[in-house]
Amino acid sequence: MSGGSRSTGAPGPSRRPGSPWSSPWVLVPTVVGLVVAVVLLVAGNPQGLRFTVPLATVVGVAGVGLGLVALAVLMLRRALARARAAGAAQAREVERVAHRRFLDRLDHELKNPLTAIHAAAASVSATTTDDDRHSPVAVIDAQAARMGRLVGDLRKIAALDSQPIEQEPVDVEALAEDVVSAVQEELAVQGELAGQGAAGRDITVALPRVPWPLPPVRGDVDLLFVALYNVLSNAVKFSPEGARIELRGFEEEGAVVLEVADSGAGIPPDEVSFVWDELARGSNTRGVQGSGLGLAMVHAVVRRHGGQVQLSSRLGHGTSVRLRLPTARG
Amino acid sequence: MTAPGAGAASAAVPGPDSTRPAVLLVDDEEAITGALAPFLERSGFEVRVAHDGQEALDTLDVWHADVVVSDVMMPRLDGRELVRRLRTRDDWTPVVLLTQVGESFERSAALDEGADDYLNKPFNPQELASRIRAVLRRSVGGEKPLSAADRLVSGDLLVDRTARRVFLAGAEVVLTPRASLLLDYLMTHPRELHTRERLLQALWGFDLVPSTRAVDHRVAEIRRVLHDDAGAPRYVETVPNLGYRFCGQVRRA
Numbered sequence: 001m002s003g004g005s006r007s008t009g010a011p012g013p014s015r016r017p018g019s020p021w022s023s024p025w026v027l028v029p030t031v032v033g034l035v036v037a038v039v040l041l042v043a044g045n046p047q048g049l050r051f052t053v054p055l056a057t058v059v060g061v062a063g064v065g066l067g068l069v070a071l072a073v074l075m076l077r078r079a080l081a082r083a084r085a086a087g088a089a090q091a092r093e094v095e096r097v098a099h100r101r102f103l104d105r106l107d108h109e110l111k112n113p114l115t116a117i118h119a120a121a122a123s124v125s126a127t128t129t130d131d132d133r134h135s136p137v138a139v140i141d142a143q144a145a146r147m148g149r150l151v152g153d154l155r156k157i158a159a160l161d162s163q164p165i166e167q168e169p170v171d172v173e174a175l176a177e178d179v180v181s182a183v184q185e186e187l188a189v190q191g192e193l194a195g196q197g198a199a200g201r202d203i204t205v206a207l208p209r210v211p212w213p214l215p216p217v218r219g220d221v222d223l224l225f226v227a228l229y230n231v232l233s234n235a236v237k238f239s240p241e242g243a244r245i246e247l248r249g250f251e252e253e254g255a256v257v258l259e260v261a262d263s264g265a266g267i268p269p270d271e272v273s274f275v276w277d278e279l280a281r282g283s284n285t286r287g288v289q290g291s292g293l294g295l296a297m298v299h300a301v302v303r304r305h306g307g308q309v310q311l312s313s314r315l316g317h318g319t320s321v322r323l324r325l326p327t328a329r330g
Numbered sequence: 331m332t333a334p335g336a337g338a339a340s341a342a343v344p345g346p347d348s349t350r351p352a353v354l355l356v357d358d359e360e361a362i363t364g365a366l367a368p369f370l371e372r373s374g375f376e377v378r379v380a381h382d383g384q385e386a387l388d389t390l391d392v393w394h395a396d397v398v399v400s401d402v403m404m405p406r407l408d409g410r411e412l413v414r415r416l417r418t419r420d421d422w423t424p425v426v427l428l429t430q431v432g433e434s435f436e437r438s439a440a441l442d443e444g445a446d447d448y449l450n451k452p453f454n455p456q457e458l459a460s461r462i463r464a465v466l467r468r469s470v471g472g473e474k475p476l477s478a479a480d481r482l483v484s485g486d487l488l489v490d491r492t493a494r495r496v497f498l499a500g501a502e503v504v505l506t507p508r509a510s511l512l513l514d515y516l517m518t519h520p521r522e523l524h525t526r527e528r529l530l531q532a533l534w535g536f537d538l539v540p541s542t543r544a545v546d547h548r549v550a551e552i553r554r555v556l557h558d559d560a561g562a563p564r565y566v567e568t569v570p571n572l573g574y575r576f577c578g579q580v581r582r583a
Contacts, residue, residue: 112359114452115428119365122455123372148452168506182543222508222534222544 100158103278107155110147117144153293154278160223160300169216169328170224172256173207176247179228180205183236201236207249214249214256218328219305227301230294231260231321238319239264254327255307261320267313275311298323350376351466352393356386356400356412357428366455373459383407387415390423397462397469398425413443422474424465428453444478447519450531457528464522476580477518484578485564487556489517496555503555508533509548516566516576525573549574 021027121141180203187201207214217224235245239262248259267275267282274280276299281292295311298321302309306326313319353375357363363379370377378393380386384407386400398416402409413425424446446465449458469475476482482489488497496503496510505513511533516524526542534544549566552558558565567577 111451112362116359116361116365118452119362119369119455123365123369144452145454152450166506166508178543221547225544 096161100161103154103158107151107158110151114144114148114151117141118148150293153297157278157293157296157300160297160304165223165304166220167218168221170219170221171216172214172249172258175221175224175228176205176207176249176258179225179232180247182225182229183232186233187236200242201239202242202244203232203236203247204244205247207247208251214251215327215329217256217305217325219325223301224305224325227298227323228258228260230298231323234294234321235260235262235264235319238262251327252324254329255324256327258323258325259320261318263318266315266317266319267311268315269313272311272313276309350374351396351462352376352378353462354378354380354386354389354393354395354398354400356380356383356398356404356409358382358401358404362401366458369455370459370462375459375462383409383412383415386412390416390421395423397465398423399428399458399462400425401428410443410445413445417444417478422469422478424469424475426458426461426465444475446475446477448532464519468519468522474582475518476520476582479518479582481583482517482580483583484517484520484576484580487565487578488583489514498556505555506548506551509551509555512545512548513552513566516574517580520576520578520580523569523573523575529573545574 118141121137121144125135125137125141184203191200232245232247239245243263245263246259246261248261250257250259271280271282275282275295278296279292280296299309302323302325308324310322310324311319351374353370355363355367355370355377356379357366358381363381367377367379378389378395380389382404383400386398387407389395390398398412400409400412407415409427413427416423416425425444427445427448429448429450446469447461449461480490480492482491486499489495490497491514494510496505496513512529515529515533526545529545530542549568552566553560553563556565560568563577565576565578567575569575
């Protein structure tokens with residue numbers, strides 16, 4: 001029950017060649033030969049050519065000829081497959097650009113109305129002494145703020161694809177430690193708010209030290225923080241108190257893989273392939289706060305770093321998310 | 331929701347007109363000017379409205395504004411062109427740009443052009459009021475602001491803003507792009523308290539839950555590169571529980 005993994009594919013050149021038969025280099029000798037042959041036949045020309053060839057040569061030439069034909073067929077097939085893949089990648093890219101444009105416009109069109117709502121709410125609340133957080137004006141303001149965040153995050157995801165990002169070596173171990181302590185701080189604050197001390201999750205981190213530690217990856221440390229933070233806090237959000245969560249890291253063919261595994265609720269199998277879409281929320285997560293943008297953001301960040309994401313889940317058992325990031329050397 | 335930081339709202343008591351700072355609000359969207367102008371009036375400012383950059387310039391010919399608050403994208407004459415025109419006619423009235431796209435290029439462009447500050451739409455109006463007050467505190471008598479300078483100096487530190495290069499005691503040092511944007515922002519707003527949230531919003535453009543530590547990391551980088559001691563800072567000072575402040579004396583070079 002593994003989820004789909006998506007990878008960034010640079011659009012390759014996908015010139016569609018016309019039929020080779022239409023080339024004059026093929027057409028002219030073929031037509032001329034056929035015409036002359038027909039003329040000779042019709043004229044009843046009795047002339048002929050006769051020569052002998054050693055059997056060894058015939059066999060040799062036949063073998064090489066067959067080999068060449070097989071080679072040509074193979075090369076043709078491979079070229080066709082490449083063209084198809086390039087076409088698919090290009091179609092995906094076109095789709096992504098259109099999607100990004102839509103999100104840009106949406107963001108742009110909603111900014112002014114939201115700014116106006118904020119201003120109107122502030123203007124009204126300045127005339128009243130009502131300081132209640134549940135007053136209608138406070139609700140309007142809070143909800144406008146929420147919409148603003150949503151729209152802003154949508155645009156950020158779209159912008160991630162086109163904006164230049166930092167290309168610095170990022171220490172994966174420091175990053176992981178940082179993310180874990182941020183999530184634990186969050187948990188502690190939530191626990192205090194709920195009046196029950198730190199709402200514990202058993203987060204274990206396993207990063208290799210021998211034979212060597214993880215190499216650095218190249219990119220933007222703040223964006224990578226956001227990605228890993230989102231994955232880890234999802235794991236916390238969707239698993240019960242006291243549940244075990246593992247953050248693992250390993251090196252694999254020029255990439256660092258960071259895997260976050262939880263023993264939480266899991267994701268229904270038919271929803272796994274949509275988790276990376278914007279605003280996708282699991283049907284079994286209705287009661288849990290969230291915008292459905294976290295994983296879309298994670299995907300955008302990892303894609304921008306030339307990496308891949310992958311999610312596997314089993315309903316009732318848990319979920320594992322893998323981020324594969326090229327190393328700074330690789 | 332309260333506005334954090336520097337400009338804690340002094341009372342919204344309208345005084346006599348001469349003591350009320352004059353704000354020119356420029357935006358082509360009626361919904362915005364219609365709602366923002368009354369709010370700013372109630373916050374203690376005298377407000378006039380213009381609907382594009384050209385109308386703003388015409389208004390400023392006949393009316394003195396202490397600060398201009400302008401949208402960026404407008405018909406006829408946009409916000410960046412408005413700042414440029416003002417600066418070329420040697421008018422240093424502080425300008426707060428309301429950036430629409432919130433993209434990094436627009437943020438740095440806003441600063442390069444000589445705007446004094448900027449807010450990403452949609453913003454909290456309280457935040458705008460406190461930004462306006464902060465800008466007013468900084469700007470003394472229509473003098474050229476630090477944000478319009480090409481090069482800034484503080485002690486051994488020299489920042490070439492146009493070339494985006496940083497020198498320490500004559501030797502060039504290298505900061506990551508974001509750290510150098512942060513240093514630029516702190517230096518052009520010296521002795522002013524900036525909350526982590528404000529810096530994150532203004533310079534990173536994303537406000538993801540706990541990542542105010544991103545600000546801490548870049549401050550740490552600045553300190554490391556500039557050999558600045560957090561305990562006895564020459565440049566960036568930590569204001570406990572609140573944020574950061576550039577504590578050095580900054581002058582144009």
